Amino acid sequence: MTRSAEAANDRIALVFGMANYRHLPPLTNTKNDAEAISQTLENIGFDVTLSVDASGAEMERLLQDFSFRSEVADLALIYFAGHGIEVQGENFMIPVDANVASNKDVQSQSPSLKNLLSAVDRARKMRIVILDSCRDNPLGDSLDLAASQATGTANTDETTRGGGGLAAANPDRGTLVAFAAKDGQVALDGSGNNSPFALSLMEKMTQPGLEISLMFRQIRDSVLEQTGNLQEPHTYGSLTGIPFYLAGPAQGGETLDTSDASKAWSSLRPDQEEQLLALADLGDTRSMLGLAYMRLNPNEGRFDPKAAVDFLGRAAAAGSPEAQFELAKLYERGTGVAQDEEKALELYRAAAGQNFADAINDLGFLHYQGGLGLPADPGKALRFFERAADLRHPQAQFNFAALIDDGHIPSKGPEDAAKYLYDALRSGSRDVLNLLSERPTMFTPDTRRALQVRLKDNRFYTGAIDGDFGPGTQRSIRRAYGIEDS
Template identity: 80%
Template sequence: MSFLFKSLIFTACLLLAAGAQAASDRIALVIGVAEYQHLPPLENTRNDAVAMADTLEGIGFDVSLALDPGTSEMVQLLDDFAFRSEVADLALVYFAGHGIEVQGENFLIPADARVASNRDVQRQSLSLKQLLGAVDRARKMRIVILDSCRDNPLGDSIALDEQSSTETAETTETTRGGGGMAPADPDRGTLVAFAAKDGQVALDGSGSNSPYATALMEKMVQPGLEISLMFRQVRDRVLENTANLQEPHTYGSLTGVPFYLAGPGADDAPVTVADASEAWAALKPDQEEQLLALAELGDTRSMLGLAYIRLNPNEGRFDPKAAVDFLQRAAEAGSPEAQFELAKLFERGTGVEADPAKALELYQAAAAQDFADAINDLGFLHYQGGLGLPANPKKALSFFERAADLRHPQAQFNFAALIDDGLIPSKGPEDSAHYLYAALRSGSSDVLNLLSERPNMFTPQTRRALQQKLQDNNFYAGAIDGDFGPGTQRGIRQAYGLEG
């Protein structure tokens, strides 16, 4: 069957051509607003933004810095950054300025905003959701940092309607009396860091930088400091420097692969290590102790890291039973990645007696939380039959489509191949090209190589549709003829994020 043929090719592709230059894999947008035109100015936000941009550049980020932008400029900045973030491994946004909660949603106020009511805030400000959207498609990690939890610039209450502050408003909503932001709930793989936890006010500090920015810049430049532990140390430093008046907080969950903002230390695994067990096993003993402490506090990512360490057979801490214990705790706490990893152990009988029914239950639990790896694997289980499931190719297709829509690169390719083979009656060449383009933007080197080396495995109709997709996104200006010549190949590489 052609689907199986294409899938096998997917796992046996060529290496990237020598000399290819990748676009920056770590990008940051830094925004600082101090000189408000219609609101009280802030002391340190401009200094914080400039210093943060310098710090991030110093550890290898490609940084865009904006000082005192207005509403339209901020919107354009986020739109441009969102497009660039699609081909970056890590996308980070840092905002220092006035922020306010309106009806449970967080808003960041531009320099030219004239706000006297909730509706003014909603119309003229940028929401946290918009900042999250700007980093949403980064390939590995997404971070939004808000040093914006300062005193509420609008007073204790503002009008719910559009009346100005000089008119009488019959209905008002009391905001958080001293300021502060609402709790954040970002998607998986995204971390939102607040300078002060929800409902609390961040301090400007007496120096040239705020206590939070100072601690953040101090910690983020330390090589070998794993990112979740870095934010924990930032929290501790701010509490110490503010006499416990300000407690930073993070929301969301990062992937289970260790990451170092300033790169790994001399004895750490390189950032290119794909195997989570090997990467976590290289963590220094003092950081493992910190993981243990965080795990005791219920941090599921720390439990995952500790489990991965104990699943590495190449060093002395190999202990599959202990790994199962950590994963069970994290799975019971709701971590879909832990449910997925635990499912694999029950399927193989590693550290626990093999239990196909339990494995299937855990795969399904992770899939119910939109964990794309679990959904993709369930697709194969339904397609081929496994873990007690009868073979059901039709049902498998719905899993492949769902995983593809969740930006799982292998699923994107496989679903594109299924469409191209005519196995999805409701979809055609434009849909196949859509998923191939999405896989390129997701960073699938397999798809890059197949389209570069063997494009004729796809029908002429799909090839023409992909050329049109490249043209629509300004990666290609040639004929829509299905011939993948030098111009199309250049467009494919640029869509992937390669230059030259």
């Protein structure tokens, strides 16, 4: 079984700007904002698709295409500027051809925030959705009235928010949703060519060495200042504990090795560490994680495992599954704290209880081999591996595929093994890429043929289904991983 994974290094963005609505009031700055954001993203290395005044059908097509492309991207970002409406607690992005007079019209003619989140969901490291769409409800109270007549209720909590604004978002871990204005608040167009939010976003995105969570914090402060505290941007969701810089590292800094969180966080500038300390004091668990990782780098002057345990303990107590997982490893090894296998197991289970895939996968190994006082139990281990694999953990996907191929799971066959191998490739597992390239015969001919079928179904492969991993199959495997041969 393999225990490491590596991903490609692509960043892609899909930018929508809706201005010339056919049946709703036009918007002044959204086209300018989208074009400016698109150019800014291109300038810092994103592969950008810009769509201005898209119809509903065009939005759907672009989102489907972006969803497929995001599977081999490190970071997938969607920016939407246009009319956005909350209907029954769900947010909808209105295309230019929408002709809406009721809640049902909005729901049937407009993609929802859930659709946008689904389009970025499979990006390998980070997913961002930015909504500069919290403007006044273009239909005002008329949509509330239509909804009330249709449903027989006038409860505004269950209908469209007539005063404008969007409902709070609750994305999955590793996904950030940024609103130009916090839920229930209306965003301003500004007096110039761009909205205050877009101006701040463009300014901060281009600053090298500015970590992304701190970047959005500074955007918030900038917009509050520009609007006299009338508009407060807000972010929802929780990013992973790996630092990320949209414009790259600070001038003169080295490219970050994001496979090592301790090294990556240690590169943070002193002024940003001070900001993390302030945010940690306010209860921000990601800041606590970053500070802990800094203090776990033995090659750095701030190395202090006991302090790391303190930061992780605070974040774990606040419910951070990543902190629970990292703290479990320290208790297991006795690093910065007295070794305590019972406490380590408790923390692994707590993180797994929140569907933290790393913890679930490690619990699989502990049950498989017997560890931390657990008896060896291959049957229970298989259930953990399957659960982690279904959460798209690349190592678990490969391990589970190998177990299926070896006949350890009678209820599953070659097609299932091929599915997990394909998903591991798309998730960015360098180990799977290397093993399928160098040692394909470690899998049975039936599994190899099933993988060729899956590659063909996804238009990566056009050759014979024969289980022979020759040049054509090898090329298709690289393409599925995200490598295009020159």
